[in-house]
Amino acid sequence: MEERWSTEHVLSLAPDAPSQKAAGKLSAPAPWSGTGTDGTALWGECKGSGRTPYRTAIELATPAYQCSCPSRKFPCKHALGLLLLWSGTPAAVPAAEPADWVAEWLKSRQDRAEKRAEKQADPETARRRAARVAAGAAELRLRLADRVRHGLADQSTAGPWEEVAARMVDAQASGLATKVRELDALPQERLLEEYAMLHLLATAATRMEELPAELAATVQTRVGYTVEAAEVLAAGPTVRDRWLVLGSRDTADERLTTRRVWLRGAKTGRQALLLAFGRPGQAPALALPTGHLVEAELAYYPGAHPLRATLGERYGAPEPGPAGPPAGLTVAEAVAGYGTAVADDPWLESRPTVLGDVVPVHAPDGWFLTDGHHTVPVRASAVPEAALWRLAAVSTGRPLTVFGEYGHQGFAPVTAWSAGRHPVGLTNP
Incomplete structure (x- = not known):
């Protein structure tokens, strides 16, 4: 049996609140004709202000959308309305074979995907990219060494890193380019640390064939290789x-x-x-x-x-889910767990962690979570200040279970549970 999406799921795809409202007006059968689904795609024609109805198609797995309307929003209100119709009134979107215009769109998507897969699987293409990445990484090592040789405080010969980042893009090492661009915004006291970690990554990228398979996969991901x-x-x-x-x-x-x-x-x-x-x-x-x-x-x-x-x-x-909060770690256990993970992946910024029985504390130098024995700083830059006060309000001085990401810069809270209450999100409005 085909699994229908919930209304909550459909509305979460909307780019903004006006799109949600407009889609609701198109969620009834009246404006639609020629609707159908084959289990992998939906399609239909929606009556608009012109004489010609808008043709809307949705591929469910990705999902991907196509509509003949002029809207620049993605997905548009017609795609959202069709999804709501399919979700709430299944009989209005009957099982059928795709219309010709739908089949043509689906085939074009499949053809493009197959061409991408063939290109990625070509050993000569892979060899050329590996050579470009290694050459770009070797150049980055030289640039980093040159900056250190002149001294981090000497800015007379140090220009912005954007030129080097562009060179990494040319070398098909987008991950290195991203890390290089971040260097210009770093405070002086963190530069040497970041130079060292970036130099280590660039060195690993030049010696990929010497690394264990799992570590080589990690380096490839951080350098910028993607896997479908x-x-x-x-x-x-x-x-x-x-x-x-x-x-x-x-x-x-x-x-x-x-x-x-x-x-x-x-x-x-x-x-x-x-x-x-x-x-x-x-x-x-x-x-x-x-x-x-x-x-x-x-x-x-x-x-x-x-x-x-x-x-x-x-x-x-x-x-x-279960009525109570998930099982959590002590602060000491969280620190030890992150240390073990970094031993496997030296570039790991943070790892998902559930802390149990911690209390949020606001101090003059920032926010902290404490379990009564150890304390961890909250990475306030990762969560709005209002959310931290909401965390304190949920706690009211009592211990909480808090999920977030813990790393060398502190703990970034995402969700909080208090006894007998539903989880409270702390990141998105």
Whole structure:
């Protein structure tokens, strides 16, 4: 039986509140004709202000959208309205074979995906890229050594790093380019540390064939190699579990909105990070409610400290999770766990962590979480100040369970549980 998305899931895809409102007006059968679904795609024609109805199609797996309307929002109100119709009134979107215009769009998407896969699988293409990445990494090592040789305080010969970042882009090492761009914004006291870690990564990128397979995969990811989710699922193995949604966080820049969703397996205890992306004005497709359980298969991306995963087959809709908070660690256990993870992946900035029985404390020099024995600073730059006061209000001086990311810069809270209450999100408005 086909799994219908919930209304909450559909509305989470909307780029803004006006799009949600407009979609609601198109969620009834009246404006639609020629609707249908084959289980992998939806389509229909929506009556608009002109004589010709707008043709709307949605590929569900990605998801991907196409509409003949002139809207620059993505997905547009017609795509959202069709999804709401399919979700709330299944009989209005009957099973059918795709119309010609839908089949043509789906085939064009499949053809493009196959061409990308063929290009990535070509050994000569892979060899040329590896050579370019190694050459770019070698140049970066020289640039870093030159800056250190002149002294970090000597700015007379040090220009902005943008030129070097552009060279890394040319070398197809986008991950190195991102790290290089961040150097210009760093305070003086952190420069040597970041130079050292970046030099280590560049060195590893020039000696990839000498590294253990898991560490080589980690270096490739951090340098900028990407692996398609379909490839990860096909390579396997997959892990089936009932996954508790610990929390989510959206971050955005001028190019992309990134949604991070953290899970913990009820049986395996494994943690996983799911990533979803949206273009400007487009919400990421993935929407899983915090505190719910999702029975599904996950496949982990390769690496020395596997965490990122891709979502495979789901077995039913998300269900409410346990009444109480998840099991948590002491602050000392969290610090030790991060240390173990860094031994596997030296560039690991932070790892998902649940702290149990901690109290938020506001001091003149910032926010802290304490379990009565040890204290960890809160990385306030990762969460709005209002959310930290909300955390304090939820606590009212009593211990909480708090999920977030712990690393060398402190703890970034994402979700909080107090006794007998639902989880409270601390990141997104």
